Each structure stands twice: as structure tokens, then as C-alpha cells.
Amino acid sequence: MKRILFITSTRIGDAVINSGVLDYLVRQWPDAKFTVACGPLAQPVLENTPGLERLIIVRKKSFGLHWLGLWRRVVFQHWDLIVDLRGSAIAYLLAANTRKVLRSTKVKMHKVREAAGVLRLDPPPEPRLYLPEEARQRALQWIPPGRDWLAVCPSASLPFKMWPATHFAELVKTLVSPGGAMAGAGVVIVGGPGDEPHAEPILAALPDNGVVDLTGKLYLSDVAAIVERARLFIGNDSGVMHISAAMGTPTLGLFGPSDEMLYGPYGEQCATVRGPRGLEATKSEFPDWRQHPSSLLDDLRVEAVIGAAERLLERTEKPD
Template identity: 40%
Template sequence: MRLLFITSNRLGDAVLSTSVLRHFIETRPELRITVACGPVAAPIFEAVPNLERIITMPKQKRGGHWWHLWKSVVSTWWDVIIDLRGSATAFVLPGRKRIVLSGNDDSLHRVEQLGRLIGVLPPLMPHIWVGPDNVAEANTLLPAAPRPVLAIGPTANWPGKMWPVERFVDLVKQLRAPDGVLPNAHVLIAGAPNERDAAMPVIECVAETERTVLFGEHSLLTVQACLARASLYVGNDSGLMHMSAAAAVPTLGLFGPSRVENYGPFGEMTAYVRTDRNYDEIWSTANYRAQDSEMYDLAVEKVISAASELLRREGN
């Protein structure tokens, strides 16, 4: 029996969609799974149980990526077809059950919307499966327990969503100080390969022996295994933030020009803090083409307070 799971190009949305895949893996263990998604998101599915195939869908002109997908899967009978991108593909493939997301409901968090789509309420937590090799590699990259690990995500896919980097520098110093909430913590700094330069001030503020830097040098599943070792994650609204939340570690998301109610970190061990301006106030003047941060009115003290409260809440 086979399941075709069509999900997002974007890493963050793909992470959130794993809540749906998790339900079918846990309730239908006989299903053999094919995942179709964008190339950036594809690596997070490499250790999915009963995985047969990952089909990457780099965007092509005139919807050529959909034609490529159809040709790749049309000769297979699918017991379940799940299309979270709302295409017509599910309806032109041979199969028994079709689940298609017709559009986003901005009154709900995306995970809650996906749970309603498959009739699972409350929804399951997103989850990224990792292999033993990823765990072993993470253990070589990080110090042995019980030393705490402070994970930082100082970048995002748009400069407007990035808290000014010098404030991350200040945050790291205060959290690791002798009177901070994670004194002498080892620092894990991560992001996409093309984001390393933007993160350099944060990288350079920590001694080389006190940091682990992951900007494409290792697989995303190894990054996930490293995040699972974190005592606290603090970062901008990004795919990495959702990966941290899926690892079930204390995760604090920093928000400004994106909707917390739809894309906040999801799970019991999560929290968020946002700019003094709300979403509508920011977008009354913001320009998506601009390269300036829209997070300038989020104070370091406000983030430290939220991080401290999150760790107190989790008993850390």
C-alpha cells in the first residue's frame, strides 16, 4: 500500500506539514511513502519510516514541475494521495483516497488547519525523523552533556524578518554571562548556506572552541539532531525555528512582519515575542523588496525576559 505526500517548496511549511505525515505513519504503518516537495525541503524527509522515494520539484516554467511529477507517479496505484499545495494533481492520478488542501485559513495556525484537513484534533506535533548516523554526528559537533547548548538562528529568508544582528550579539553575551540563564553555554549558530555572511557578527562574538557553526556543512538531519540537544533556541521566524520546535526543545521565535497566529513556533515548549508594532502597523509602511530589518523595535531586554520565562516554565 502506498501514500503520495505532496508538500511545500519552503522549509518552514514543509516542517509544519510533517504533522500530517506523522499521523499516517503512526496509524497506517503498512503504507510505503513517496514524498514530493521542493529541493530545499527534501532533506528533512530522508529518514521518514517506510520511505520509498523523494521526488524533488524545482520550479520550472509553465508549471513544468507538475508535469514532471505526474509522469513520475502516474503508473502507480496510490492508496492515499495527500496534496498540501492545492494542485489538480491528486485528481488526475490513480488512487483510492485523496486529501487536498484548497487554501490557507488565516484564522488558524497552519498546523491546526492541517489537523482539521485530516480530521485529527488536536493536531499532532510536527516531527522530523533522524537516523542514528545523524545523532552520532551531532554528538561529535557538540560538547557532552550536561553542558547547556544555546542555539541561535540569526537569519531568515527576507531581511525584514531578521532582528538586527548586533542585538543577537548582545543577547548571546547576556544569556551566557555568569548571571545569565545559560551561563557558559556552548553556542550553536545555524542557517542556510547563503546566510553565513549575515550571521558573521554572531559567529565571531563567540570563541571558536565555544561554538558550533552550521551553514550547509552538514545535512539538515544532522542540524536537526543538533537542535534536539539544545537547552534553548532563539531565532527569527524561519524554517530553522520550526525545526527547533519540532525537536521539542524550548523554542523562542522572534516576530515582526509575519503572522504569529499562523506561523508561530508550534508546541508546548514554545513561545514567541514580537516587535512593539503589530503586523498591520508594520505592513502599513513595509516594502517586501526592501533590505532593511522591520524588527528594530524589539528590545534585547524583552527577548531575554521571554527566554527566561520560557525556561522557567519548562523547569530548566
């Protein structure tokens, strides 16, 4: 029986981006036993992988000691294949028939394509997540069938990636109000613990529309099941945005100082929008952008996002 060690990211978004390679391996060797090593944040999006024998949570430690801890847990197994998308040296310290280790390249390409390059897969397999059926059943209870749903995530891991929450409120109200592109649709808000303040302007803008606010209330696989049912997802550059794209939901990503050519939501059902300032001008104007304490998407107008959402709705299909 083939045993495969798959090493992926700590961050949610990067782990989702890498999930297409893992899905390819699952489909290529459906009888294989997989050991997946990832960070704790990524656990919920990988723990239902078919053929999963072990899920090893790698918690970062000083001086790279987390790699030593991982090595100790996998060194006594002979691996048929090791795929390391973290680009570490650990694969060369283990017994294996084949090792595939991601190496950085100066060629600018989407991170999905870069990950696929470790196995020379072209076209690259699209990210895919596996969910337990119970998560989908819970999603039906939170956002029942019978109407379209607009899912939004107005938060992100860092403040400079966040479009102002008041803009989100204006956007959502326009889209679901009479005459809007999603008139009459239900609205569901998702996000992690601590993101609740970003939902408040949307709730205030639609006090009588029965907005379902699930911010900070769900396990990540439940979030994936929620966005899977949406007609449209709109969110900042975040792990939830990548989850939405991986679930096949029409996904509109809002970008500022991060590069959509590398990190945009991936797939035919996806689109991105940014303000007129542009990527390079944003980084030039804000040289401290990685530590900037507030939004760097202030030049992105609500009208531009509405237009991008309308175009995405026109060319995509409603999910089953």
C-alpha cells in the same frame, strides 16, 4: 499493501509544518509504502520518513510544468490514498481510492492546524522529523554533553525577517555570561550557506567562549540533530526555527512582519516575541514589506527577548 502519495511544500518551513500529518499517516499505517513529493530544499527533512519507498523532488518550472513532471512519475500507480498539501489538481488526475486535497480557507488559523484539517485531525498532530542515528552521533561530536547549549540562527530566507545580528550578539552574551539565565552555557550558531556574515557579531562578542559556528557547514538533518540537543533555540522566523520546534527543543521565535498566529513555532515548548510596533502597524508603515531590503524587527529590544527567553526556560524542561 497500502500505497500513499504525500505531496508537500517546496519551502523548508512549510514542509516541516506539514510533517505532523505525514507522521500521523506513518503511525496510522506502519506497513504502508510512502511516496513523498517535495521541493529540493525540503528533501533532508523528509528523506528518513519510515516506510519511504520513493522521494520525488519537484523543481518548480514555468507555467506549472513541474506538476506535469510529477504526474508522469506517479500516474502508473494506483494509490490507496493521496494527501496533497499543496492544493493542486494532480490528485484528481490519478487513480486513487481516496483523495485528500488541502483547500484554502478564510478562517485564520495556524498552518499546522490548517494542514491537519485535510484529514480532519483535531487536535492536530505536532510536526515531527525523523533523523538518521549517524546525524545524532555527529551532533555529539560537535556539541558534546556535559553542559547546556544555546542554539541560535541569526539568519532567515529574507532580510526583513532578520533581527539585527548585533542584537543577537548582545542577547547571546547576556544569556551565557555570569548572572545570565544560561550562564556558562555553550553557544552553537547554525544557518545555511551565505549566512556566515550574520554569525560574525556573535563570534566577536564571545571571542574566548569557544562558540561553535556551524553556519553553512552542515546538511539540514545534521542541523536538526544539533538543535535537538540544545537547552534553548532562539531564531528568526525561518525553516530552522520550525525544525527546532519539531525536534521538541524549547524554541523562541522572533517576529516582525510575518504573523506568528499562522507561522509561529508550534508546540508546548515554544514561544514568540515581537516588538511594540505590532504586526498590522509594521505592514502599514512598510507597505513594501515583502521586498524590504533590511530588517523590520528593529523595534524589538534585546531586553524583551531576554525576558521571553527567561520565561521560556522557566516553564520548559531540559532535553534528554
